[in-house]
Amino acid sequence: MVSGRFSLSTAVNMEFVDITDKLQRTVDENKIDSGILVAYNPHTTAGLTINEGADPAVQSDLVGILHRIIPRDYPCRHREGNSPSHMMATLTGSSVTIIIEEGHLMLGTWQRVFFCEYDGPRNRKVWWKIMADQ
Secondary structure, eight states: OEEEEEEEEOOSSSEEEEOHHHHHHHHHHTTOOSEEEEEEOOOTTEEEEEEEOSOHHHHHHHHHHHHHHSOTTSOOOOTTSOHHHHHHHHHHOSEEEEEEETTEEOOOTTEEEEEEESSOSOEEEEEEEEEEOO
């Protein structure tokens, strides 16, 4: 098993940052042919998801839909005022698991891995672990 982390910075309050290439480089640098990669986000107001990456309008639509179903003006009691961001993170989850075969992340034709920022801009981390087949 190998593990590590990388940092990223987000630029706006809500955005989906494509981290697929960073994860694939991790597989390449560790010369992994076959196994499982787990990416984990240790932040409570951000998430990770796998979704369409071919059309950037999809990410924009997802942000818009999240705004509609989780209103920012809900009278939350959390003092920081970012409870909607916590709820969005709950919906997307904090990790993704991806099969690795022949040195490649096994993603569908249109799939990409996204870090989902819900309380930015911020400096964030993603932790990863690869369990390689013997």
